[in-house]
Amino acid sequence: MADQYDLIVLGSGPGGYVAAIRGAQLGLKVAIVERELLGGICLNWGCIPTKALLRSAEIYHYMQHAKDYGLVAQGISADIEAVVKRSRGVAKQLNQGVTHLMKKNKIAVHFGEGKLTGKGKLSVTDKDGKKTDLEAKNIILATGARARDLPNLPTDGKRVWTYRHAMTPPEMPKKLLVIGSGAIGIEFASFYNDMGAEVTVVEMLDRIVPVEDVDVSTFLEKALKKQGMTILTGAKIDKIAADANGVKATIIAHDGKATESEFSHVIVAIGIVPNTENIGLKELGVAMDERGFLKTDPACKTNVDGLYAIGDITAPPWLAHKASHEGVIAAEAIAGNHPHAMDPRNIPGCTYCHPQIASVGLTEAKAKEAGYAVKVGNFPFIGNGKAIALGEAEGFVKTVFDAKTGELLGAHMIGAEVTELIQGYTIGKTLETTEAELMETVFPHPTLSEMMHESVLGAYGRALHI
Numbered sequence: 070m071a072d073q074y075d076l077i078v079l080g081s082g083p084g085g086y087v088a089a090i091r092g093a094q095l096g097l098k099v100a101i102v103e104r105e106l107l108g109g110i111c112l113n114w115g116c117i118p119t120k121a122l123l124r125s126a127e128i129y130h131y132m133q134h135a136k137d138y139g140l141v142a143q144g145i146s147a148d149i150e151a152v153v154k155r156s157r158g159v160a161k162q163l164n165q166g167v168t169h170l171m172k173k174n175k176i177a178v179h180f181g182e183g184k185l186t187g188k189g190k191l192s193v194t195d196k197d198g199k200k201t202d203l204e205a206k207n208i209i210l211a212t213g214a215r216a217r218d219l220p221n222l223p224t225d226g227k228r229v230w231t232y233r234h235a236m237t238p239p240e241m242p243k244k245l246l247v248i249g250s251g252a253i254g255i256e257f258a259s260f261y262n263d264m265g266a267e268v269t270v271v272e273m274l275d276r277i278v279p280v281e282d283v284d285v286s287t288f289l290e291k292a293l294k295k296q297g298m299t300i301l302t303g304a305k306i307d308k309i310a311a312d313a314n315g316v317k318a319t320i321i322a323h324d325g326k327a328t329e330s331e332f333s334h335v336i337v338a339i340g341i342v343p344n345t346e347n348i349g350l351k352e353l354g355v356a357m358d359e360r361g362f363l364k365t366d367p368a369c370k371t372n373v374d375g376l377y378a379i380g381d382i383t384a385p386p387w388l389a390h391k392a393s394h395e396g397v398i399a400a401e402a403i404a405g406n407h408p409h410a411m412d413p414r415n416i417p418g419c420t421y422c423h424p425q426i427a428s429v430g431l432t433e434a435k436a437k438e439a440g441y442a443v444k445v446g447n448f449p450f451i452g453n454g455k456a457i458a459l460g461e462a463e464g465f466v467k468t469v470f471d472a473k474t475g476e477l478l479g480a481h482m483i484g485a486e487v488t489e490l491i492q493g494y495t496i497g498k499t500l501e502t503t504e505a506e507l508m509e510t511v512f513p514h515p516t517l518s519e520m521m522h523e524s525v526l527g528a529y530g531r532a533l534h535i
Contacts, residue, residue, distance in 0.1 A: 071202035072177075074100045076403055077191055078209045079183045079348070082109025083116075084380035084392030085211030086167055091400035093174035100203055101176055102183040102193050107167040110213055111389045113160050114233050119256060121156035122236065123421050126263035130423065137460055147264055149241045156236065179203065185349030189375055207375045207403045210363070211396065212348060214341035214381035219248060219309070222337065228311040230336045232257065242266045242334040246318060248306060250277035252420040254338030255289075259422035262298050269299040269332070271320055276302055278420060282432040282481040284447070284467060289483060292424055292463060311335065343382040358384075367410030369399040377403070384413075391416050417495045419488040424464050427491035430479030430498055433469050442472040444504075446528030448520045450484045452535040455515040461485035466524040468494075475503035480524075490518055504529060 075097040078089045086108065089101045106113045125147075135142035171178050181195035191208060193201045216231035218224060226234045235257050243266060247258045250272040262268040270277065270293075276286040277293075277300060290300050303323030310317050316332045343362050350357070356364040356372040363378040365371055371378050377399040380392030394411060401408040420426040436443050450456040450464040464484020471478055480494035497507060507525040512518050526532045 071190070071204040072100070074098045074177070074203060074205040076100070076207050076209065076400070077102065077203050077205040078211055079191065080109060080211035080213055080344075080380075081107045081167070081178075082211060082213050082380060082392065083111045083389040084213075084396040085109065085209070086170070086396075087393040088209050088211060088379060088396030088400045089176050090170060090174050091397045092403065093176055095400060095404035095406070097400075097404060099174075099176045100179060100205070101171065102179045102181065102191065102203070104180070104182050106164055107171065107178070108160075108164045109211075110215075111392075112163050112167065114236060116389050117163055118156040118160040118236055119232070119260075120421055121159040122152060122260050123256065123423075125152040125155065126260045127423065130263045134460075147241075149238065149264065152264075153237055183348065185353055185376075188353065188373065207377065209369075209396070209399050209403075210348070210371075210376065210378040210382060211380050211392065212344040212382055213392075214343045214387060216253075216337065217340040217342050219306070219337045219339060222309055222311065222335075224337060225311070227313075228316050228334055230334060232336070232338065235261075235336050238334075242332075244332045244334075245269070246271065246316060246330075246332040246335040247338060248335065249338035249340070250279070250300075250302075251338060251340070252278070252418075254336065255293075255420055255422045257336050257338065258298060259293070262293070262296055263423060267297075267299075269330070270301065271304050271306060272300075272302045273305050274302065275323075278426060280418070281420075281426060281428055282467060282479075283434060284465075285426055285428070285481050285483050288465065289422070289424070289426065292483075293422075296423070309335070341381060341387060345382055367398075368402040368408065369395050370402070386413065386416055386418060388416065388418060412499075415495060415498045417491045419491065421488060424461075424484050425487045426483050427487040428479070428481045429491055429495045430477070431469060432479060432481065433467075436469050436471075436478045441478060443478065444470045444472045444528040446470075446524040446526065446532070448523040448527050448532060448535060450517075450520065452523065453515075453517060453520050455517050455519070456485065458515070459485060459517075466490075466520040468521075468524045468528055470504055470525075470528050475505060477502055477504070477507065480521075484517075486517055490521060493518065493521055 076092045076099045078085045078101045081103040089099045092099045132145050179193045181193040186192045191203045245266045245268045247254045247270045307321050308319040316335045321327050369377045379395035381387045398408045417429040446468040451462045467481040469479040512522040
């Protein structure tokens with residue numbers, strides 16, 4: 070006989086485990102199914118361990134520039150094995166934390182491959198081949214996504230890497246090719262560049278981090294080139310092959326000129342593929358879009374009664390915090406509450422390269438495309454006392470307002486610690502604030518956050534320190 074629950078969650082990433090906890094908080098009997106490690110890709114192989122790597126690279130960078138701060142540091146070197154070991158330790162600690170949360174909230178954990186076998190039915194096959202049948206009125210799919218492979222170039226973990234291989238490198242790359250300049254590609258390019266590798270980034274579109282505001286993309290490209298990186302935009306890989314000695318690639322530049330280059334390693338970061346195969350979706354007739362991502366309504370429901378989907382198997386943006394918030398929405402809807410729908414315009418995005426990028430809402434170009442007349446403010450880091458004191462005077466804060474209503478349409482930042490600043494604008498957008506409330510808000514001094522205030526003032530011709 071099948072084990073009975075009120076809610077089954079398939080996948081324990083930041084969407085799945087949060088959904089399970091919220092369901093348990095609301096009095097539901099919950100089970101979660103995970104094929105590998107609690108916490109999913111984000112906690113074990115994505116968001117968290119990459120930030121540990123980037124922190125090591127950041128400190129190494131500061132050590133190399135100690136004299137800029139009046140300090141002396143000699144005999145500086147990097148131990149890639151120790152850096153990776155620290156990163157894996159951070160991931161392990163957080164995995165244990167999620168394990169504790171499952172026990173605390175009395176959530177049943179089933180390890181193995183999960184597959185839908187009917188409405189409200191799911192079968193779990195463990196590593197030994199043993200099957201366990203589970204049943205629940207409601208099931209949440211949170212199976213996430215994986216890296217998209219480059220055609221005709223299998224990722225072997227030796228010379229050809231996905232993000233997962235790049236987090237546990239068998240050796241430090243000497244000359245690295247990064248294909249794709251989204252958040253994952255740029256973060257690893259930044260990490261390995263800071264650690265001493267010679268890095269080339271190839272982006273098919275006309276600018277790097279193409280989802281960001283064009284001013285941010287332009288500034289980042291200049292900053293990375295200044296750090297020694299080679300950035301090729303409007304370019305494509307014509308031919309590429311890897312063997313035991315390295316990687317050979319023919320790159321066609323934006324002007325059509327082909328160049329043959331050799332690299333020690335390549336990271337493929339050209340997007341993601343949803344993990345929707347072999348979990349019983351076709352048999353149940355679950356609706357998907359043309360790319361294979363599941364279609365859901367504002368409560369995260371699919372077209373199948375009692376079946377919900379959250380996170381990277383649904384519509385973009387494909388971000389951990391979006392998945393977590395959807396997990397709460399789905400759990401509350403299942404429990405009979407009436408949660409607010411997610412507004413994609415209020416979901417912040419962060420890229421932890423050097424310098425950092427953070428944004429929320431519409432870019433200036435997208436706002437104009439949507440028909441808005443806009444007022445735009447832009448305040449540079451060089452005008453901020455705290456930034457100068459930190460030795461981090463490169464960057465800016467940009468705000469976009471509706472010229473008619475004063476509504477904050479978007480905010481875009483590049484520079485030190487902007488990933489910690491963006492939430493101020495995110496709260497403002499969620500509260501539907503206008504420029505008036507932001508202008509009247511008192512910002513502490515001296516802080517980087519003062520630039521947020523100045524950018525708002527600047528949009529209306531009232532900036533004080535520039």
